[in-house]
Amino acid sequence: MRVLVAGAGIAGLTVAHWLARGGADVVVAEQSSRLDARGYGLNLVGQCLSVLDEMGLRDMLEAQRLPVRQNRVLERDGTLVRQLDISEFNSPGSGLFIRRSALQKALAAAAGTSVDLRLNTPVRAIENTLDGVRARLGASEESFSLAIGADGIHSAVRQAVCPDAASKSLNVQYVAVTFDARFDDTEGAYTINGPGGRAATLTMVSDSEWTGLFWVRNSMEPVPAPHEARDYLTRQFSAFSWIVPEIIERIDLHRSYCGEAIQIRANRWTNGRVTIVGDAAWCLSPVAARGAAASLVGASQLANALTADRDVDAACARFEREFRPVVERAQQVAARTIEYMLPLDEGDAAMQARYLRTMSEEAIQQAMRAQFADGL
Numbered sequence: 001m002r003v004l005v006a007g008a009g010i011a012g013l014t015v016a017h018w019l020a021r022g023g024a025d026v027v028v029a030e031q032s033s034r035l036d037a038r039g040y041g042l043n044l045v046g047q048c049l050s051v052l053d054e055m056g057l058r059d060m061l062e063a064q065r066l067p068v069r070q071n072r073v074l075e076r077d078g079t080l081v082r083q084l085d086i087s088e089f090n091s092p093g094s095g096l097f098i099r100r101s102a103l104q105k106a107l108a109a110a111a112g113t114s115v116d117l118r119l120n121t122p123v124r125a126i127e128n129t130l131d132g133v134r135a136r137l138g139a140s141e142e143s144f145s146l147a148i149g150a151d152g153i154h155s156a157v158r159q160a161v162c163p164d165a166a167s168k169s170l171n172v173q174y175v176a177v178t179f180d181a182r183f184d185d186t187e188g189a190y191t192i193n194g195p196g197g198r199a200a201t202l203t204m205v206s207d208s209e210w211t212g213l214f215w216v217r218n219s220m221e222p223v224p225a226p227h228e229a230r231d232y233l234t235r236q237f238s239a240f241s242w243i244v245p246e247i248i249e250r251i252d253l254h255r256s257y258c259g260e261a262i263q264i265r266a267n268r269w270t271n272g273r274v275t276i277v278g279d280a281a282w283c284l285s286p287v288a289a290r291g292a293a294a295s296l297v298g299a300s301q302l303a304n305a306l307t308a309d310r311d312v313d314a315a316c317a318r319f320e321r322e323f324r325p326v327v328e329r330a331q332q333v334a335a336r337t338i339e340y341m342l343p344l345d346e347g348d349a350a351m352q353a354r355y356l357r358t359m360s361e362e363a364i365q366q367a368m369r370a371q372f373a374d375g376l
Contacts, residue, residue: 001025001310004135004147006123006157008035010100011278011295012150013107013115017055018303020114027144028115029137031122031151035104040176040211040257041066041203042103045095045372048293051300052096057106065090066097066205068189073356076194078242081353084364086189089372099205103292123151126160128272146312147274150299153264155280162276165266170285170338172197172261173221175214175229177251181243182208194240195349197342202247212247213286217342229256261285263331269324270316277302282327287341288334293376298323330376 001024005016008030020026044052052058071084089095111117118137125136126147133147149157158165183190183204190202197217202210216236224232233248264283269276278295285291301323305315343349359367 001145002132002143003027004029004123004126004133004137004142004144006126006147006149006155007151007278007280008032008104008108008117008119009150009152009278009295010104010107010292011280011299012148013104013111014051014055014296014299015148015150015277015303016115017107017111018300019306020111022303022307024307026115027137027142028111028117029121029123029135030117030119033120035108035119036101040100040178040213041068041097041205042100042292043089043095043097043289044103044293044296045089046293046376048296048376049096051296054300055107055110057110060106060109061096061098061102062092064098064102066099066203068097068203071189071191073191073193074242075353076192076198076240076242076244078192081193082356082359082364084368085361086368088365089368097203099211100292123149123156126157126274128160128274133273145273146306148302149274149276149280150278150295151280153262153279153283155276157274158264158266158276158280160274161271162266162268165264168263168265170261170263170287170335171218172285172287172338172342173216173219173223174259174261174286175216175224175233176257176259177212177214177229177247178255179210179212179247179250179252180208181210181247181250183243192240192242192244193343193349193352194237195343195346196239197344198237198240199342200237200240200244200247210247212251215287215342217338217344223260224258226256226258227253229253229258232258259286261287263334265331269320270313273312275302275316282324282331284327284330285334287337288330290330290334290372290376294327294330297376298327326376333371 069087073081090097192200305319309315
């Protein structure tokens, strides 16, 4: 079976690895000239760790584990609300904090020479034929038995599967940044909350380098371009003091990424011999913090279904029937998370801080574990 995979992200490289391992001839077409080098942190917990084990990648990724053991929750002026012990979610066998770029490089290495990876190759057109799929890759046309769209939230392949798919905005914008800094601790993360639907999450990735995600709810401004990120954040976080203004000055604009939290709602994932997976099919939104896990698990299960059942229609139908409820629940959780993660009202923000200060340690740990009890 000859398979086209559009997109060399987490979902695309995962499904390509498993299909090639099962004997398929796999072409991965990536429109960018290089793999995504964004280095913000990911926390992998749950079933996705088993996928990495089965791919033989855990040892490689363990060596790149980020030194995150504590998360200090602060008010916008730097007042400590609570210090959270998150070591359970970054310990061998139970969780892994890594850079997104490290995961993608590991997946590319796993695919290796068994996959025909073509960079700078956009999928310009795709259509079902009587015996498979015809695709235009760059300037050439090729035939395949099956095409899988793993080309992200703005998927071109999705148009051939579900042209009426909805892109649901959660009314949250975000800016992912990298900056150089040295704080007093060496195993940290910070969450800095404020009213008005503003928050920043900072994660240490080395002795002197940090990544950050700045969240803005109900902004009246459009999503900024990367070169506009500093000015945008200065305006949106003008009520924040402590370290936030200094961080905004230090961010590397060349490595910043700006976006909107949206979810993809597609009423079908397969049409003929074209199917979609990962953010192209179900984007959970960055608010969920489970997008990488969903891509790993979903792509693995799709490949397993296709390898076990050569009837493509039956395999894709079974995959969607079993996995759709998982991602729909995760999307619902993400939408609810916004209400307490990014409170709009000053009183709601103060009440959230009081509640976190008074919770027992066991209740906090149970609440954090519940976030990952989603089948991913």
